[in-house]
């Protein structure tokens with residue numbers, strides 16, 4: 710009988726140990742999650758200036774006002790899109806999606 714009680718106690722201790730181990734793991738996950746939430750995504754675009762035909766479709770879809778039109782023209786005679794405000798790009802990809810000529814590549818990096 711006393712042997713059985715001691716086994717029960719051991720099992721109880723194991724449960725408590727497992728509970729605390731999981732609790733500390735959970736706290737680690739929580740702090741990782743907090744760090745992830747604090748991480749900021751920055752973006753950048755690369756415009757293929759020879760493919761761009763200067764239609765300006767990409768400009769109004771950029772909520773950050775990143776894109777402007779160049780004063781220079783490409784070989785076909787079109788003004789092309791460029792990053793006039795590069796620090797503001799969030800990498801949302803709106804411009805890349807709407808460009809009818811697939812002239813924009815969007816890069817994203819977590820900082």
Ligand code: SF4
Pocket residue numbers: 752753754770771772773774775776797798799800801802803804805815
């Ligand atoms: S990726 Fe988004 S924020 Fe960056 S230039 Fe394109 S539309 Fe603007």
Ligand code: SF4
Pocket residue numbers: 756760761762763764765766767768789790807808809810811812813
């Ligand atoms: S939508 Fe595409 S083709 Fe039109 S201006 Fe922007 S990059 Fe150039």
